[in-house]
Structures are given as structure tokens and as C-alpha cells.
Amino acid sequence: MASSIHDLARHLNISIGTVSRALNGRADVNADTRQRVLDAAKRLNYSPNQSGRALRQGATHSIAFMLQPHPGDQQYGEPFFIPFLIGLQAKLAEHGLDLMVVMGEPGQYQQERLRRVVETRLVDAVVLANTRREDDRIDYLSKAGFPFATLGRSQSGGDTYPSLDIDFERAGDEAVDRLVARGHRRIAAIRPSLDLNFGYLFLDGYRKALKRHGIEVDPDLIADGFINEAGGYQVTPQVMRSKDPPTAIIFNNDAMALGGCKALAEMGIKPGHDMAVIVIVDTPLCRYFSPTLTAFRPALEAMGRRLAEMLLASLPAFAGPEGPRIIREVWPLELVARESD
Amino acid sequence: MASSIHDLARHLNISIGTVSRALNGRADVNADTRQRVLDAAKRLNYSPNQSGRALRQGATHSIAFMLQPHPGDQQYGEPFFIPFLIGLQAKLAEHGLDLMVVMGEPGQYQQERLRRVVETRLVDAVVLANTRREDDRIDYLSKAGFPFATLGRSQSGGDTYPSLDIDFERAGDEAVDRLVARGHRRIAAIRPSLDLNFGYLFLDGYRKALKRHGIEVDPDLIADGFINEAGGYQVTPQVMRSKDPPTAIIFNNDAMALGGCKALAEMGIKPGHDMAVIVIVDTPLCRYFSPTLTAFRPALEAMGRRLAEMLLASLPAFAGPEGPRIIREVWPLELVARESD
DNA sequence: TGTGTTCTCGTAAACGTTTACGGAAAAACG
DNA sequence: CGTTTTTCCGTAAACGTTTACGAGAACACA
Numbered sequence: 001m002a003s004s005i006h007d008l009a010r011h012l013n014i015s016i017g018t019v020s021r022a023l024n025g026r027a028d029v030n031a032d033t034r035q036r037v038l039d040a041a042k043r044l045n046y047s048p049n050q051s052g053r054a055l056r057q058g059a060t061h062s063i064a065f066m067l068q069p070h071p072g073d074q075q076y077g078e079p080f081f082i083p084f085l086i087g088l089q090a091k092l093a094e095h096g097l098d099l100m101v102v103m104g105e106p107g108q109y110q111q112e113r114l115r116r117v118v119e120t121r122l123v124d125a126v127v128l129a130n131t132r133r134e135d136d137r138i139d140y141l142s143k144a145g146f147p148f149a150t151l152g153r154s155q156s157g158g159d160t161y162p163s164l165d166i167d168f169e170r171a172g173d174e175a176v177d178r179l180v181a182r183g184h185r186r187i188a189a190i191r192p193s194l195d196l197n198f199g200y201l202f203l204d205g206y207r208k209a210l211k212r213h214g215i216e217v218d219p220d221l222i223a224d225g226f227i228n229e230a231g232g233y234q235v236t237p238q239v240m241r242s243k244d245p246p247t248a249i250i251f252n253n254d255a256m257a258l259g260g261c262k263a264l265a266e267m268g269i270k271p272g273h274d275m276a277v278i279v280i281v282d283t284p285l286c287r288y289f290s291p292t293l294t295a296f297r298p299a300l301e302a303m304g305r306r307l308a309e310m311l312l313a314s315l316p317a318f319a320g321p322e323g324p325r326i327i328r329e330v331w332p333l334e335l336v337a338r339e340s341d
Numbered sequence: 342m343a344s345s346i347h348d349l350a351r352h353l354n355i356s357i358g359t360v361s362r363a364l365n366g367r368a369d370v371n372a373d374t375r376q377r378v379l380d381a382a383k384r385l386n387y388s389p390n391q392s393g394r395a396l397r398q399g400a401t402h403s404i405a406f407m408l409q410p411h412p413g414d415q416q417y418g419e420p421f422f423i424p425f426l427i428g429l430q431a432k433l434a435e436h437g438l439d440l441m442v443v444m445g446e447p448g449q450y451q452q453e454r455l456r457r458v459v460e461t462r463l464v465d466a467v468v469l470a471n472t473r474r475e476d477d478r479i480d481y482l483s484k485a486g487f488p489f490a491t492l493g494r495s496q497s498g499g500d501t502y503p504s505l506d507i508d509f510e511r512a513g514d515e516a517v518d519r520l521v522a523r524g525h526r527r528i529a530a531i532r533p534s535l536d537l538n539f540g541y542l543f544l545d546g547y548r549k550a551l552k553r554h555g556i557e558v559d560p561d562l563i564a565d566g567f568i569n570e571a572g573g574y575q576v577t578p579q580v581m582r583s584k585d586p587p588t589a590i591i592f593n594n595d596a597m598a599l600g601g602c603k604a605l606a607e608m609g610i611k612p613g614h615d616m617a618v619i620v621i622v623d624t625p626l627c628r629y630f631s632p633t634l635t636a637f638r639p640a641l642e643a644m645g646r647r648l649a650e651m652l653l654a655s656l657p658a659f660a661g662p663e664g665p666r667i668i669r670e671v672w673p674l675e676l677v678a679r680e681s682d
Numbered sequence: 683t684g685t686g687t688t689c690t691c692g693t694a695a696a697c698g699t700t701t702a703c704g705g706a707a708a709a710a711c712g
Numbered sequence: 713c714g715t716t717t718t719t720c721c722g723t724a725a726a727c728g729t730t731t732a733c734g735a736g737a738a739c740a741c742a
Contacts, residue, residue: 047460051395052698089444101442119388290631393728
């Protein structure tokens with residue numbers, strides 16, 4: 001079925017070397033023979049065998065995206081990542097690269113999978129998501145000298161790799177700004193308890209804005225929970241039990257916000273009415289929940305394309321006209337005002 | 342960095358053949374030397390190079406999942422597929438297989454990508470989603486003799502490949518049953534206009550149940566639209582303009598249901614109140630929409646695992662104790678009763 | 683002791699590419 | 713016409729594996 005370069009060579013009575021050079025657009029091949037080779041390739045339906053190619057070139061022409069579902073998130077995974085993946089894949093495809101998605105078991109740390117992917121030379125580079133504040137995957141990749149890029153920042157690994165992140169700090173800041181402008185002074189912040197880096201960034205922005213407005217940061221209004229609906233449900237009552245309860249809550253995650261709203265409802269508190277709610281990262285759920293949730297929306301698909309560009313620029317094989325490498329980029333979020341605040 | 346089998350051989354003063362046999366658990370190698378090889382492999386951090394392995398064995402040990410976003414679906418893609426992918430990947434990983442996700446541009450037919458994946462021997466098998474009633478991808482794969490499995494049925498290709506599908510027919514049937522039991526006689530059906538096979542199946546069940554209840558099938562109550570929110574929004578008023586408008590609508594897709602509910606709201610009709618609404622495939626959106634939408638829920642993750650098993654059983658390299666091959670399986674959906682009907 | 687069997691390992695080819703090297707033929711140049 | 717350059721192509725090695733084959737050594741058996 002699959003014809004090899006040898007078949008072409010035999011068929012045309014020339015050597016495999018010439019065939020290969022012709023196909024790869026090398027200069028040292030007669031225009032005439034090149035045409036004959038191309039014709040034959042089309043006629044015999046030739047496509048280069050990836051394994052042979054990869055072995056010889058030491059490059060597989062594929063990139064791995066490591067996706068790690070959060071624990072307890074088994075039911076619907078991360079719709080968040082789909083548009084990002086679409087963008088990532090589209091840009092990679094433009095350069096002839098394929099995307100391999102590697103998922104771990106929910107909650108299981110991916111070091112083993114990552115090591116295998118790297119050591120077995122399964123791909124040419126990896127893209128990490130769910131970056132932790134201290135991320136041993138990043139340490140490992142840096143130390144191994146393996147090309148990678150991250151969706152999300154981390155404190156690990158220094159400034160040596162391309163990373164693209166959302167401006168959680170500014171989002172936290174703007175959320176507070178907006179709420180203060182609407183008269184709120186008691187503003188709670190609920191974020192995931194894991195070491196996920198964006199939780200810290202969000203809180204930084206939150207604190208900064210409060211200070212700017214001369215509002216004291218009240219530790220009772222800051223809570224961490226599991227990064228899923230149950231977590232939000234569980235932790236929201238906690239801030240409500242403060243001596244001086246909040247009139248607004250900023251959730252750092254959509255699933256947590258949904259759980260939180262459920263908890264509020266059970267306490268007889270109506271989000272968007274008795275309680276202002278803002279979500280930092282918008283997902284379709286925010287748009288359809290009732291009340292619709294005011295949220296900050298990232299340009300996920302564009303980010304996917306961008307991170308692909310940044311990664312490619314860091315790969316020797318693809319680095320174009322040698323401009324300065326883009327190491328870090330932080331993208332703003334767009335506020336989508338809805339009913340909940 | 343990466344050590345090869347030659348490094349091990351040189352290090353242990355034995356031949357690469359012996360090293361390879363030791364690593365692969367072949368019988369004709371001394372227990373002692375095997376242990377030395379394994380030790381050295383661990384110490385030198387050896388992992389077999391995938392490309393070399395694949396080239397020699399003619400098998401890449403990876404599977405492609407072809408995901409094709411529907412046109413107009415660019416914003417949030419298909420959260421539907423994530424849990425399926427998690428299950429698929431988990432089961433494949435148990436057998437040492439990797440998953441490659443190939444996404445096309447939304448709306449673009451994937452023949453070209455598919456051909457490339459197959460002809461370059463990028464993977465050992467593919468899993469198709471979004472199966473059409475007549476699907477030339479299936480025709481192509483069958484003709485090429487390339488191993489594959491499908492999520493969703495099709496009329497193409499005969500019964501020669503493993504396929505796993507949801508029982509849309511029964512869901513359509515049960516939905517009508519439920520609505521009739523609640524007193525409805527004018528029941529509309531809205532489904533995607535594409536050639537997606539499940540749209541036909543759903544309608545079969547819908548018609549069958551109506552007949553069983555002695556209700557005439559009214560073509561005015563059946564409408565096709567774009568398989569996204571805008572499509573539902575656009576097409577719903579169409580069935581409402583019937584001389585004898587429906588009191589219930591079954592939507593064959595969650596996004597279309599959301600658009601439909603929006604259209605209804607604008608007509609002053611409250612779903613769950615003035616109009617019963619049932620959705621055939623549940624997604625998280627159904628759970629959080631207001632009113633919450635009664636829907637049929639598939640066991641996506643389990644389906645992913647199952648389809649992986651079926652695919653593996655059809656691959657010569659993995660076919661276990663040679664039981665009968667599972668060719669087709671149709672899984673029931675579970676009704677999740679909520680507020681909308 | 684001779685013959686057959688078993689255990690263990692080395693040799694070398696093969697998978698499908700790409701590419702460094704060299705050489706023959708053609709072209710350019712004096 | 714002789715020399716140099718250019719054009720074009722074949723040869724062969726290499727990437728890292730796996731595996732068929734065969735051979736030497738050890739062992740069993742009579």
C-alpha cells in the first residue's frame with residue numbers, strides 16, 4: 001500500500017538519493033528529473049514515512065500538550081482548554097507539526113508521563129498547562145535541556161522558556177475596582193487551594209487594589225478551596241461566617257463560582273441581588289448560569305496560536321530571521337459584564 | 342543526554358542484540374546478564390527511542406483521535422469530547438499507546454489531514470468522531486485497510502470496524518414517551534442540519550414513539566438548523582409558527598437548545614413553564630442553564646475506555662485471547678430530569 | 683567418548699529516510 | 713584543445729531499534 005522512496009527510485013530508474021533530494025527541494029537536482037520525481041510521487045501516492053524521517057533527522061515533528069485534569073474534575077474536564085488547543089494546533093499545523101495530547105489521571109502528578117515523553121523522544125517539545133507556583137515539571141525540562149513552553153507562569157525555571165499567561169493580577173485588581181465603584185467595601189476572594197500559580201497572582205491584584213482604595217485586607221474574606229464546584233460550595237459559607245460578611249465575592253474559577261452560588265442560594269442569598277459575584281476566568285457556564293456571571297474572558301484561541309509561535313521561535317529548527325526571542329507574555333482579559341454584580 | 346542501546350552495550354561489554362533481548366524480556370538471555378542490563382538501563386537512564394522502534398517494528402504505538410469542530414462552534418468547542426478523551430487515553434495508556442489529537446479547522450472536511458496521518462504512518466490506528474451518515478473518511482479508511490474505530494455510527498463501510506454510539510433512537514423515543522405521559526401531544530423535534538448520523542437516529546426514535554402513541558407526525562414540527570446556538574435560535578421560531586404550535590420541544594443538541602430557549606424567551610415563552618424542553622445530549626451547560634434542562638446523559642468516560650478496548654481488540658498486535666471481535670455497540674443514555682420539562 | 687540438546691550470545695540485516703562525499707559529464711573559459 | 717568550473721547524480725553511511733540466523737559452550741544421555 002504505502003510506497004517508499006525506493007519504489008519511486010526503482011520506478012524511475014534513478015537512485016534513492018536523487019529522489020530524496022528532488023522531493024526535499026534541494027538545489028542539486030535537474031529541473032527535469034525533479035518534475036519526473038514529483039509526478040511519480042503523486043502517481044504512486046507517495047508520502048514520506050514519519051518514523052524513518054524522524055529517526056534520521058532526530059526530530060519527530062510533533063509537540064506534546066500535557067493536560068492534567070484537576071482532582072475531582074472528572075465529570076466534564078476542562079472546556080477551558082479546547083479553544084486554546086484549537087489555536088495551538090492550527091498554528092503548529094501551519095508549520096507541519098502535529099499535536100499530541102497527553103493526559104494524566106486526574107490528580108496524579110505527571111512527572112512519570114513527562115519523563116517518558118521526553119526520554120523516549122516522542123516529541124520535539126512540550127507545552128505545559130496547569131502550571132504550579134513551584135513546578136517540578138519545569139525544573140525537569142530545564143535541567144534536561146528539553147524545549148518547552150508553558151501556558152501560565154511559574155516561579156520555577158527562571159526566564160529561560162517561553163510562557164504565556166493571562167493577567168490574573170490585573171483581573172483581580174480590576175474586579176476590585178469595579179466592585180468598589182459600585183459601593184462595595186467588604187469584598188471576598190475565593191481561590192483554589194492547590195499550588196496553582198494563578199491563585200497567587202489573582203490575590204496580589206486583589207490586595208493591591210484594596211490598598212489603593214484604602215480598604216484593609218481582611219484575612220477572613222480570603223479563602224481557599226478545591227478547584228471544583230464542591231470546593232466552591234464548601235468554602236463560600238466560610239467567608240460568609242465572617243463577623244462582618246462580604247457584600248461581594250470574586251471567584252478565581254468558574255466551577256468554584258457555581259458551587260459558591262449554590263451555597264449562597266441555600267443561605268437565601270441571591271447572587272446579583274444580595275451579593276455581587278465576579279468570576280476571573282470566563283467559560284460558557286458563566287454565560288448560561290442564572291444569574292449570568294460577570295467574568296473576565298481570555299482570548300484563548302489567539303493565545304494558543306501565540307504560544308505556538310513563541311515555542312517555535314525558541315526551537316532552533318524553526319527560529320526564523322533570528323529576532324529577539326519572546327520569553328514571557330501576559331495577556332489582558334476582557335471584562336464581560338453580566339447580571340451577577 | 343539520551344543514551345542508546347549502543348551505550349548500554351558498550352558499557353556492559355556485550356552486544357546490542359543481547360541488550361535488546363534482555364530489555365524486551367526475551368527468553369534466550371541469561372538471567373544474570375538480564376539483570377545487569379536492566380540495572381545499567383536504570384543507571385544510565387535509558388529509554389528506547391520511539392522513532393527507531395517505530396521504524397523497525399512498523400508500528401508507532403500511537404493512536405490518532407480526529408476531532409472536527411463544527412462550523413460556527415469556534416468559541417468553546419466541544420466540551421462533550423473531553424471526558425471521552427480522558428477515558429480513551431486512560432485505556433490506551435494502559436497498553437502503552439499514546440494519543441494524538443488531530444483537529445481540523447472548524448467546518449473544513451478532514452480528508453486531507455486524514456490521508457496525511459494515514460499515509461505517513463503517523464499512527465497505528467485512528468478514532469473518528471462526528472461521524473456522518475455517509476462518511477467518506479470511513480470509506481477511505483476501509484478501502485485503505487487502515488485500522489480505525491468510530492464514535493458514532495455511520496452507514497458507510499458496513500460492519501467491518503468497531504463503532505460505539507449512544508442510543509439516540511431510544512433517547513428520542515423515551516423523550517416523546519415522557520412528554521406524552523405529561524400530557525403533551527404537539528411535540529417538536531429540532532436537530533442539526535448537517536449529515537450527522539445521530540440526527541437521523543434521533544428522528545427515527547421520535548417518529549416511532551409518536552406512532553406508538555397514535556400521534557400523527559407533523560412535518561411542521563420538525564426542523565433542522567445549524568448545530569450551534571445561533572442555529573437553535575434561528576430555527577425555533579420556525580416550528581412555533583406552525584398553525585398548531587408545539588407545547589414541547591426536543592432538542593438534539595445542547596447548544597441548539599440554548600439558542601432555542603433564547604428565542605422562546607424573546608417570544609415571551611418560558612421554558613419549563615409554558616413549554617417543555619428536553620435535550621438529547623447532556624452537557625454541563627444543561628445543568629447550569631436556567632431553567633435547568635432535562636437531558637439524556639451518556640457515560641462518556643466509560644465510553645472512551647470501551648471504544649479503546651474495542652479498537653485494541655481489532656488490532657492484530659493487541660488482540661488478546663482471540664475472543665469474538667466487538668464490532669458495534671450502542672450504549673443507553675441516562676435521563677437526568679431537571680426543571681425544563 | 684560420541685552425539686544430540688539446550689542455553690546463551692554475537693553478527694548482521696532491515697525498517698525508510700537524509701545527507702556527506704565523490705565522480706562523471708557537461709559547460710565555461712582561456 | 714586543455715583546463716577549470718558547474719551541474720547532476722550515485723554510493724554509502726547513519727539514525728536506534730528488533731530479530732533471524734548461526735555458532736560456541738555447556739550439558740545430557742547413551
